[in-house]
Amino acid sequence: MAEVVLRAQLAAAGLQDRVIVDSAGTGDWHIGDPMYQRARTELGRRGYDGAAHRARQIDASWLAERDLILAMDRSNLANLRALAEEDAIPDTQSRIRLFGEIGGLDGAEVPDPWGGSPAEFAEVLTMLETGMARIVSQLGPVCLPDTRRR
Numbered sequence: 001m002a003e004v005v006l007r008a009q010l011a012a013a014g015l016q017d018r019v020i021v022d023s024a025g026t027g028d029w030h031i032g033d034p035m036y037q038r039a040r041t042e043l044g045r046r047g048y049d050g051a052a053h054r055a056r057q058i059d060a061s062w063l064a065e066r067d068l069i070l071a072m073d074r075s076n077l078a079n080l081r082a083l084a085e086e087d088a089i090p091d092t093q094s095r096i097r098l099f100g101e102i103g104g105l106d107g108a109e110v111p112d113p114w115g116g117s118p119a120e121f122a123e124v125l126t127m128l129e130t131g132m133a134r135i136v137s138q139l140g141p142v143c144l145p146d147t148r149r150r
Contacts, residue, residue, distance in 0.1 A: 001039050001121075002072065002099070002110075003127045004050045008135045018143040022058070026079040030055035036114060042121040046129075058083070062093050070099040072110040081130070103131020 003023035010016045035053040043050045045058050062112050063069065069092075071077035071100075077098050084092035100108040113120040 001043055001048075001050065001125055002036075002070075002128050002132070004035075004043055004053060005125070006135070008048055009129075009132045010139075013136050013140055015136065015139060015143050019028070019139060023053070025055060026058060026076050026083075028057045031057055038113070038116070038118065038121050040086050042118065042125050045122075048108070060084075060086065063096075067087075069096045070102060071096065072099050073112070074098065074109055082120060085094040099131055100127075102135060102136040103127075105131050115125065119142045 003021055006021050010019050010021070014055040032056045032112065035043075035050040035055075048049065059078070060083050063080075069080060071080050080096045081093055084096060098107060098111055102107065105127060108127070110124060110131075111120070113124045
């Protein structure tokens with residue numbers, strides 16, 4: 001859900017061609033699978049389309065290529081930092097952050113609603129929309145040419 005929300009908010013801000021967005025998990029449980037139906041349903045209720053999403057697992061080689069790597073919870077944060085440590089990639093630790101910190105959610109973890117109720121998916125989607133809006137607002141001044149900043 002996070003990737004879909006971020007892409008939509010970047011497009012609304014005119015930043016879709018200036019920011020590259022990837023989504024991947026730290027585990028291999030669902031590689032290649034489409035988005036969980038309950039997640040797609042909640043996204044659809046709010047006007048998003050998650051049909052193209054396919055689950056992937058992060059590859060250690062990606063860590064050096066990304067400016068910012070966001071983990072939704074502390075478990076994934078620890079897994080990502082351990083992966084970066086194994087490869088001893090300089091400066092990677094500082095680029096791996098908890099979404100709730102960067103997204104202005106007071107450091108809150110974004111729970112995985114897998115198997116949960118529609119209300120739980122709605123709550124997570126609200127967290128994602130709130131946090132992504134903050135992130136996109138911070139990217140705007142960095143990514144837009146001077147003529148668009150005024």
